[in-house]
Amino acid sequence: MVIKHKNIFPTESPWSNTDKLLLCLDTGSWRTERPVLDREKCNYCGLCALYCPPQCMRDKGDYYEVDLAYCKGCGICATECPRKAISMVPEGEFADG
Amino acid sequence: MVDATKKRNRVFDYFIEEEQFAGGVAWCAGCPLELTARFVPKVLGKKMIFVGTPGCAAPVLHGQNIGAWHHLAYMASVMTGVPSKATGLSRYYHKTGQEATVVCFTGDGCATDVGFQPLSGAAERNERIIYIAYDNEGYMNTGNQRSSATPLGAATTTTPVGKIKRGKPTPAKNMPMVMLMHKPRYMATATLSHLEDFAKKLTKAKEAAKEGFVYLHVFAPCPVGWRIDSNRVIEVCRTAVRTNYFPLWEAENGKPRFTLEVASPKPVGEFTKLMRKFSHLDENGMKDLQRTVDERFALIKGLCEVYKE
Amino acid sequence: MVSAQKGQVRVITGNAVGAYGALLCRPEVVAAYPITPQSEIAEQIAQFVNNGELDAEYVEVEGENSAMNVVLGASVAGARVFTATSSYGLVFMYDALQETSGYRAPVVMVNANRETPGIHAVSSGQQDMVSTRDTGWVQIIVENDQEILDQIIMSYRLAEDNNILLPVMVNYDGFYLSYLAEAVEIPLIEDVDAFLAPLKKQTPRQKLVPGVNIGCGTHGIEMGYVEARYKHCQAMERVKPKVDEIDKAFGDYFGRYYGGQIEEYRTDDADIIILASGSATGTVRTVVDSKREKGIKVGLVKLRLFRPFPAERLIEALQGKKAIGVIDRSVGFGWKYGPICTELRALSREIGTAPILSYIDGLANLDITIPHIERVVDELDTAAKGKPYQEVTWIPMEE
Numbered sequence: 001m002v003i004k005h006k007n008i009f010p011t012e013s014p015w016s017n018t019d020k021l022l023l024c025l026d027t028g029s030w031r032t033e034r035p036v037l038d039r040e041k042c043n044y045c046g047l048c049a050l051y052c053p054p055q056c057m058r059d060k061g062d063y064y065e066v067d068l069a070y071c072k073g074c075g076i077c078a079t080e081c082p083r084k085a086i087s088m089v090p091e092g093e094f095a096d097g
Numbered sequence: 098m099v100d101a102t103k104k105r106n107r108v109f110d111y112f113i114e115e116e117q118f119a120g121g122v123a124w125c126a127g128c129p130l131e132l133t134a135r136f137v138p139k140v141l142g143k144k145m146i147f148v149g150t151p152g153c154a155a156p157v158l159h160g161q162n163i164g165a166w167h168h169l170a171y172m173a174s175v176m177t178g179v180p181s182k183a184t185g186l187s188r189y190y191h192k193t194g195q196e197a198t199v200v201c202f203t204g205d206g207c208a209t210d211v212g213f214q215p216l217s218g219a220a221e222r223n224e225r226i227i228y229i230a231y232d233n234e235g236y237m238n239t240g241n242q243r244s245s246a247t248p249l250g251a252a253t254t255t256t257p258v259g260k261i262k263r264g265k266p267t268p269a270k271n272m273p274m275v276m277l278m279h280k281p282r283y284m285a286t287a288t289l290s291h292l293e294d295f296a297k298k299l300t301k302a303k304e305a306a307k308e309g310f311v312y313l314h315v316f317a318p319c320p321v322g323w324r325i326d327s328n329r330v331i332e333v334c335r336t337a338v339r340t341n342y343f344p345l346w347e348a349e350n351g352k353p354r355f356t357l358e359v360a361s362p363k364p365v366g367e368f369t370k371l372m373r374k375f376s377h378l379d380e381n382g383m384k385d386l387q388r389t390v391d392e393r394f395a396l397i398k399g400l401c402e403v404y405k406e
Numbered sequence: 407m408v409s410a411q412k413g414q415v416r417v418i419t420g421n422a423v424g425a426y427g428a429l430l431c432r433p434e435v436v437a438a439y440p441i442t443p444q445s446e447i448a449e450q451i452a453q454f455v456n457n458g459e460l461d462a463e464y465v466e467v468e469g470e471n472s473a474m475n476v477v478l479g480a481s482v483a484g485a486r487v488f489t490a491t492s493s494y495g496l497v498f499m500y501d502a503l504q505e506t507s508g509y510r511a512p513v514v515m516v517n518a519n520r521e522t523p524g525i526h527a528v529s530s531g532q533q534d535m536v537s538t539r540d541t542g543w544v545q546i547i548v549e550n551d552q553e554i555l556d557q558i559i560m561s562y563r564l565a566e567d568n569n570i571l572l573p574v575m576v577n578y579d580g581f582y583l584s585y586l587a588e589a590v591e592i593p594l595i596e597d598v599d600a601f602l603a604p605l606k607k608q609t610p611r612q613k614l615v616p617g618v619n620i621g622c623g624t625h626g627i628e629m630g631y632v633e634a635r636y637k638h639c640q641a642m643e644r645v646k647p648k649v650d651e652i653d654k655a656f657g658d659y660f661g662r663y664y665g666g667q668i669e670e671y672r673t674d675d676a677d678i679i680i681l682a683s684g685s686a687t688g689t690v691r692t693v694v695d696s697k698r699e700k701g702i703k704v705g706l707v708k709l710r711l712f713r714p715f716p717a718e719r720l721i722e723a724l725q726g727k728k729a730i731g732v733i734d735r736s737v738g739f740g741w742k743y744g745p746i747c748t749e750l751r752a753l754s755r756e757i758g759t760a761p762i763l764s765y766i767d768g769l770a771n772l773d774i775t776i777p778h779i780e781r782v783v784d785e786l787d788t789a790a791k792g793k794p795y796q797e798v799t800w801i802p803m804e805e
Contacts, residue, residue, distance in 0.1 A: 005629060005632075005633060005636075007633060008162050008163055008629060008630050008633055009162070009163060009630070009633060009634065009637075011612045012510050012571050012637055012641065013508075013509055013510035013511075013571065013612060013622070013634070014162070014508075014509075014623075014624050014626055014630060014633075014634040015163075015612055015620050015621060015622055015624060016159075016160030016161070016162070016163055016164055016165040016620065016621040016624035017163060017165070017619065017620045017621075018164070018165050018167070018168050018619045018620075019619065020163045020164070021162075021163050021164035021165070022119050022164065022165065022166075022168070023119060023122075023160070023161060023164040023165060023166045024119035024120055024121045024122075024166075025119075025121035025122060025123060026121055027120070027121035027122070028121070030126060031126075044104075044105060045104070045105065045106055046105045046106040046108075046109060047106060050106060050108050050109075050292055051132065051289070051292075051331050052132075053124065053126075053127060053128050053129065053131040053132040053135075054120065054121070054122070054124075054131060054135075055116055055118075055132075055135045056120060067120065069120060069121070070120035070121045072125075072126035072127070073126060074126040074127030074320075074327040074328055074330075075127070075326075075327060075328030076127055076327070076328050076330060076331055078328060079328040079329060079331070079332065080331050080332075088328070143617050144616040144617045145616070146614065146616055148479075159621065159623060159624060159625055160621050160624035160625065161624060161625045161627045161630070162624060162625070162626065162627050162629075162630035163624070163630075164624075165619070165621050165624065168619040169619065170614055170615060170616055170617065170618050170619065170620060170621065171621040171622070171623075172479065172482060172614055172621070172622045172623055173621070173622065173623025173624070173625075174475070174505070174623065175501045175502070175505060177471055177475075177501060177502075178471065178472070178474075178475035178478075178501070178502055178505070180472075181437075181467065181471070181472035181473075181474075181475030181476045181479065182475045182476070182478060182479035182482075183479060184437075184465060184467075184472075184475075184476045184479060185435060185437070185465075185475065185476040185477060185478060185479025185480035185481070185482070185483065185485075185487075186479040186480065186482070186483045186614065187479075188435050188463040188465060188476070188480060189434060189435055189463065189479075189480040189483040189484065189485040190483060190616065191463075192434060192435070192463050192485075193434075193484075195615070195616055196616060197616035198616075214468060214469060214471075214472075215467075215468065215469070215471070215472045215475065217468065218467060218468030218469070218472055221468070222465070222466070
């Protein structure tokens, strides 16, 4: 038997190791709506970041900015924002959307 | 510029560790399980080990070949072996003086149904582990089948609304109460609308797990299976607390106390109207559900009174 | 040349021997659940721990499935582990058995063979071992109390060898050996330490360490799954010569040899062979001797290694023989032959043209007696002469 397969696991047992590979999905492509922040209204309370399931609100020092690479567009940030500073806008309205 | 009015939420103060998960992972939009999984290591720290099992968490907790979705140590298990594997890990780490927080992370199906026996056993033996059950009231990963945590009347794919039977005929197993009767070193209920409450409980859990068994029951509604708009999931959690559908309490050494008492609880209808799994319930169905909620609340309230200092 | 010092000789039961075997190997985590006929091991080890004779975490689990999961967790963390079970307990571990071997955890377990459910029976039989043969474990069958002890020690050398890393199940006939008190030499623990010392010179195996970004039990996706299964099967192949090698090393050190994968008794010039396993092989030896005195050239092959199946050694031992009788202490649903016989028949082409006769005997604590084995020898003698024979015989059904 001629083995052509190159081993995936360095060990006998199947273990994963994120030094070798950190898996990541393009979840940003799932989105149909995108959160847009009105910085005038934002008071940097951080609730949007805390409640964000994929934790993709980035801390910019005095406001939060969504990381569109991962935002799935669930809209929790917009619903939970106590100042109504975030609105969900259909992706079709953006040139990159 | 950060001025005086721009004060960050206190929950951030509980974080001792950076985000451990990759940015994009395979949990549905709006899933509170994703929020739970990302939240827990931030509070518990890097020396935690996930012991997970098939369910909504497994596709992300467990790797694929050499790759993984997060930087934490983990051990995968079938549903019947989670607390037992955690026992083995924890016993050996303790014996050899290795610092570790061993965290079982399973859904309600594993905790209340097929994996209940080893959970009960580990709790009775007072193993130094934390068991977190994320309760989405059914087998959501396999497509919304009923578990014993599915509430009275709820429609699932195995308790569907039909011409002669409509939804689940029996109430949910009162799992937090079942675990309280094990008198664990520490236990608590928690949900994602009340993150500071959750963070405090995790902090207590970490310390308590150095001495014995910890059980955390986390209410985690499923936007897909329960048919909730994805943006309203946190609101569902909050309403569950405010209707006493899911009261927030904790118990050290089996002595329960509320961590939040709702001044004037709303009727359960405020909660059920946020989702469609109860939308077929008539007036009598809603009354029965309200009675279940009231009875359960009375029970925990009574126990809290007994132990009031 | 024997290097080990003479150990203490004590008359103790097979179960007590199992506990002593574990004690001598210094497991760090032990988990067990009581079941007849194994319970004495669980009790005795608990006593060792509570007396301070064994420095181990002892977990009194709420079921056998948990027993296996606890030792699996501890093994993955890096511990040397031990557990013991039987029958219903073994099959209750079924999923965990597969995880343990799939995770390549070097767990050592004693299994006191007993019938499995369906027909409820609190009695001896190898149906439990047979029912779990496809779980990826190494399965070894021993004959007497001394062999239980020695095989447990050898099993750690095997399981924890970096070229193997597989769980090992040491099987002995429940009731027959579990409650049979025999004189057993218990080696000094220092000598067992010395025998197991080569394991410590190896590169430490992969362990689950808190704070380290590795995970145990990753999903095997496509070629990841294929690779893991291939490696597991290759390791099973390596077990076979390793069992022989360890048996020799053990014999050289302690003075007791068991033949490795199989033991051959008066086979060299034999025309007919009985293939048997477990405690019944003692009876077979007696009959071999008496039949030899009557001029029948019969020999015994004692099967020690059941998984992996010792194909090469069996072919070598059985090639050119004129008739082979296999005594199975279990049944094979879907094959008319007994399970060991069915497996042996997979080697028919290599063995030659000898008739292979299947005998089912010793189920449910029924003795495999001298007259039974004499009958087997007589029928094999007939078959070897080219006369008609019965292919499958349930011996008790014809009595």
